[in-house]
Amino acid sequence: MFKFLKEKLKSAISKISEGVEKEGKVEEKIVEKPAEEPPKEESNASELPASLRAGSQTSRSETRSQVTGFFAKLKEKFTGKEEEKKEEEHVHPIKTEKKYEKPKITGSEEEIQEKTEAKEELTIAYKESEKKGFFATITEKITTTKIDNAQFEKLFWELEMALMENNVSVEVIEKIKNDLKEQLVEKPIKRTKVEETIQETLKNSVEKLFETSTIDLIEEIKNKKEKPYIIAFFGINGSGKTTSIAKLANMLKEEKISCVLAASDTFRAASIEQLQQHADKLGIKMIKHDYGSDPAAVAFDAIKHAKAKSIDVVLIDTAGRMHSNTNLIDEMKKIIRVAKPDLKIFVGESITGNDCVEQAKTFNEAVGIDGIILAKADIDEKGGAAVSVSYVTKKPILFLGTGQKYGDLQVFNSEVVMKSLGLA
Ligand SMILES: Nc1nc2c(ncn2[C@@H]2O[C@H](COP(=O)(O)OP(=O)(O)O)[C@@H](O)[C@H]2O)c(=O)[nH]1
Ligand SMILES: [Mg+2]
Structure with a gap:
């Protein structure tokens, strides 16, 4: 049942997607997302977390666990003993640090030097994290592509032919065209999801064709x-x-x-x-x-x-x-x-x-x-x-x-x- 139309739709979707990928206007955008709950496990990272360095692309959860581990290690270094277990495991590490009473830096000259350097690094990391708003938001680079009306008309032709060849009525072709135009023209489409977006848009449009009251x-x-x-x-x-x-x-x-x-x-x-x-x-x-x-x-x-x-x-x-x-x-x-x-x-x-x-x-x-x-x-x-x-x-x-x-x-x-x- 409906095999020809199925094949034609598939090939039209894939040709339109290729067209969008080839001809669309590519844009890169950094978007901010709200922060999530921190993970419960702690890592053993002992260096300044790479995620806190400028230009880092580390994921949100990695950043958190690296930072948590870093603070734990640092505290250990200062106090010389393992830190008491935090009351709430997911208490924010930086907030914990603020409550934490700073120990006096003691030890040999070398040790004091080392600890002071670590402290300075911590201060830089802290300021950086505040500046970037690390714990309120997370940034993500999204690459999108966009087509204009003329490009859409050219690309839709493929689908229009497929629909016409399979006896889809003119009214319905017009409706599908309008739906797709509304959803796709001048709208940024994630570059990794072009075909998926077009398929989904078409699906939603066709689905609506059956929205008449049914009779049992x-x-x-x-x-x-x-x-x-x-x-x-x-x-x-x-x-x-x-x-x-x-x-x-x-x-x-x-x-x-x-x-x-x-x-x-x-x-x-x-x-x-x-x-x-x-x-x-x-x-x-x-x-x-x-x-x-x-x-x-x-x-x-x-x-x-x-x-x-x-x-x-x-x-x-x-x-x-x-x-x-x-x-x-x-x-x-x-x-x-x-x-x-x-x-x-x-x-x-x-x-x-x-x-x-x-x-x-x-x-x-x-x-x-x-x-x-x-x-x-x-x-x-x-x-x-x-x-x-x-x-x-x-x-x-x-x-x-x-x-x-x-x-x-x-x-x-x-x-x-x-x-x-x-x-x-
Ligand atoms: N393959 C197929 N043939 C059908 C179907 N419905 C009817 N036919 C055939 O179509 C022909 C005409 O059907 P008929 O009921 O006499 O049509 P009427 O003139 O509208 O009453 C007959 O040979 C039926 O067997 C169907 O759903 N599938
Ligand atoms: Mg009859």
Whole structure:
């Protein structure tokens, strides 16, 4: 599923990253970070800590342990005996030093000389540490790179092509472009993390495409007080309506929810037989009239039957219609007026990409769809419809059709799509 788009996204991200690394404006900045808790262990360093010397790049924790060790040693030198254990182990060494009563320097001339020198070094180190604000903040050198708008436009082209080739709709490409622009143009990107940043930005943008309110269909059905729960299916010829109805009927059966099918596709040759076959296999009742009869009347009868027999759900199959065919659109509106469905589902073919999105949009404008089933996702390597249709219609994808068997209907989960695209 969506293999081509995944590969294209990966290569586009890596090309954009290369571009940013090559063309971006590099900047170096020293930043200050707040100090952390000092480590508890003490080192045995006996020299003036290297970390206290100007230009040192020693890490924060190393600095601390070196300084702590240095003070401990120095005190030992002055007093000639081991210092009593500090009450609080993490008391700041310099603060400890301030409380510490200075011993008189004694000993041979050589010893006094040595101790005095050590003391002077300590004073220098102390002043230096104060000047640098060692114990309040830590400094870090960060190298970043930045791209301007023109560079972004040039680099985004790679991704734009990848998205277009994989049937991602123009609206969605624009949205992704704007998101990326906002996050990347004139924004310093850590040099060590260029690819990661671009990947993350793209991931966040694509994730947001699925942010429509979702519907837990099984919950909704169970929660409806007045039975039956009525679902009507719409879409063009061959998109997968009848098959999806059979798959959903099977899912409901597994959930111990009863249903009846309405053969409201009275138009297409063999459509009634096709649905009847599924009904027989699944052991479910189907209500039918003759070919050419009023589809709304079939739906009406199915609902009547469900009410009489306390059946939980009515699934209404309809004839495929092009969104441009006004007669059939009017017929669809009549079915809706008569059946008053709780849910209007648009069934589209994932593989048709932009066409599928366009159809969903027009069906939505004509009758106001509530959710989408994307059939044939299993044979779609592009994924353009899957990433576009919710964003464009503002309606959730409820299920993905992932094969020809009854079990091949997956409750839509954006995580799965993100994974298929290599973005999770
Ligand atoms: N691979 C695959 N084929 C499907 C899927 N859903 C439907 N089909 C096939 O698509 C064709 C048309 O499906 P059908 O349900 O008759 O479409 P309808 O005209 O909208 O009712 C049939 O051959 C189905 O087996 C699916 O999720 N995956
Ligand atoms: Mg059909």
